[in-house]
Amino acid sequence: MGILTLELRLDDAHTLKEKRQIVRSLKDRLRHKFNIAVAEIDYQELWQRSLIAAVTVSADRQHAASTLQSAEEDAAAILGPILVLAAVEWME
DSSP, X not given: OEEEEEEEEOTTOOSHHHXXXXXXXXXXXXXXXXXXXXXXXXOTTXXXXXXXXXXXXXXXXXXXXXXXXXXXXXXXXXXXXXXXEEEEEEOO
């Protein structure tokens, strides 16, 4: 199982509603494009920060790694400088 975490800094969001719109759009895109589970896991009540986790489970680690790498690249292309940190962890 691989876990991709994405930390976002949303300086242009001025309300929780604006933040949630950005986060929801990203989560929906990653879910549908890569068939992975995605959730906001921290900073839910802060309107200029978000921590999102994307998870994939596969018997083939190379396939899981490829999926998470593609999801990270897609998120980076969409978010640009809003994405301040991306990291992958592996659960054995």
